[in-house]
């Protein structure tokens with residue numbers, strides 16, 4: 001039987017009502033907080049979740065199901081929105097990313113989570129938070145003019161994909177310009193795929209795409225020259241190597257045209273078939289793979305005194321968090337892509353579930369006298 005919370009049949013809506021039961025229907029989270037009534041511009045919650053993507057929504061649901069009051073503030077731009085379909089989402093294979101978060105939000109609302117459609121523009125401590133703190137520790141200001149006071153904060157703001165500065169590249173982002181073989185690779189299987197090198201990790205990316213097509217061309221662009229192992233890998237997997245930079249990308253009805261500028265006087269390709277050999281030649285591909293710089297959306301975390309860390313691969317930055325999601329800033333937790341550049345949708349939701357459970361446990365423990 002399908003999950004009653006994600007299938008919107010009348011029977012399942014009824015089932016959900018039954019699951020909630022009369023006690024939960026009266027739960028104070030679905031009523032306005034007394035303080036909220038006095039000042040409509042201030043919401044009070046035990047937990048404020050900044051970001052309503054997979055990570056933030058999952059955290060909010062666990063907390064609300066633990067009878068915690070939760071406010072989610074969301075700017076409404078999940079990272080995968082440029083793609084029409086989200087893959088490897090168990091039970092929701094191929095769902096539209098915006099539909100997925102809309103469903104998640106409805107589920108959260110059913111449990112009394114309150115939402116503010118806005119950007120958190122600033123955050124500050126109202127007092128020092130310790131594991132035992134029961135008092136409000138944070139105040140968040142939003143672009144909507146609403147303030148949120150909370151005891152704990154979950155940063156679920158995701159990351160920003162910073163693409164190389166190549167004219168036309170961003171036009172196809174999420175469709176014909178892709179980064180993740182597991183998110184979109186199957187959809188471009190068998191096509192001619194150009195991989196634009198940005199770091200040494202781009203060789204790894206080309207290797208993964210070679211499983212999906214025997215027409216992969218590695219265009220070095222900004223990546224370091226291949227070492228011996230990388231050269232061996234390219235050759236043995238039949239990946240064509242072009243020592244050139246990408247000057248421009250143009251999306252056409254028949255594919256994507258890539259204009260190249262040779263890094264060397266002779267840009268002769270090594271390997272199968274490149275489709276372009278010399279300066280300012282154009283090759284046409286079905287898809288372009290590129291490794292963006294994965295920059296954590298960490299402004300609010302930094303305002304609260306946190307420091308972001310560079311990923312050892314050089315591919316991006318993230319909020320350093322323990323396996324529990326706890327950060328160096330007491331009372332502040334991080335989930336999803338803000339803390340892990342490699343987390344896909346399900347992994348982001350999983351981290352949200354774990355953090356929600358940790359925060360709930362911490363609240364309970366703080367009420368036990370030591």
Ligand SMILES: Cc1cc2nc3c(=O)[nH]c(=O)nc-3n(C[C@H](O)[C@H](O)[C@H](O)COP(=O)(O)OP(=O)(O)OC[C@H]3O[C@@H](n4cnc5c(N)ncnc54)[C@H](O)[C@@H]3O)c2cc1C
Nearest residue numbers: 051053054055075076077079080087120158336337344345
């Ligand atoms: C093009 C593309 C396609 C992808 N396809 C897949 C796929 O098929 N399958 C898969 O598993 N993964 C896919 N991914 C990865 C997927 O997008 C991430 O795993 C997932 O979005 C991470 O969830 P998150 O909750 O951490 O962040 P997000 O989903 O990015 O959500 C963060 C939310 O926080 C909001 N926000 C940010 N700052 C603030 C602020 N200051 N105040 C309020 N709100 C804020 C944003 O607007 C956004 O709504 C894809 C990624 C890209 C770039």
